Amino acid sequence: KNQVEQSPQSLIILEGKNCTLQCNYTVSPFSNLRWYKQDTGRGPVSLTIMTFSENTKSNGRYTATLDADTKQSSLHITASQLSDSASYICVVSPPEGGGNKLTFGTGTQLKVEL
Amino acid sequence: NAGVTQTPKFQVLKTGQSMTLQCAQDMNHEYMSWYRQDPGMGLRLIHYSVGAGITDQGEVPNGYNVSRSTTEDFPLRLLSAAPSQTSVYFCASKERGTGFSPFANTGELFFGEGSRLTVL
16 A cells, blocks of 8 residues: 655744655655645645656745655755744655545644744 | 635535535646545545546545536535545646646646535
8 A cells, every 4th residue: 555654743843943844655656746735724735746756846945855765755944934834745646547646645734933 | 817616615414414515626627636634644535537527436435426517617426424524625626747648647736725524
């Protein structure tokens, strides 16, 4: 069974600090790995999409890395802001299918405090 | 550009009642899908559609029906609601991605704001 595991489950940091969220997956081979941000009571919003041949992708203060050999990805948030408080979800997709095979992690709940 | 619109945002049902969650997108996406999100679990696929007139089951389809008569709309029907269907439901549509297959997985997935359903 394909699995996506995220750590930590929750994290509290002070505004302005950096943090790194982890994602380990067993889907192999895979087509792409995505990171989503989900604010409380809202739908997930895409941050990055990386194919198996990419090892880093940035979106503003968010930088995702991918190590296909160890099947690990990380999402690094730089100079955190209060608005970064959200759940961050890692999603992995195998090569077959049209998006119907996406496997979602359970997310890391990030809280940024003053 | 409204994106993906879901209605209603909140609904309370009694066991055995039926209802329809509405989903509409204005991005001309061929692919649409329904997910449910439960505490401690990742989003799980209920049903999906790769175009008007075409639907298929996802990971957790039991108790739900879908149809796709137009590109824009993809309603989800609960036939006889059960407490186990208490959840937050998300509709999503996906743009066509790159790659050789028209259904390549690299397309951006856009989610609606969710519909919170409680079944008593």
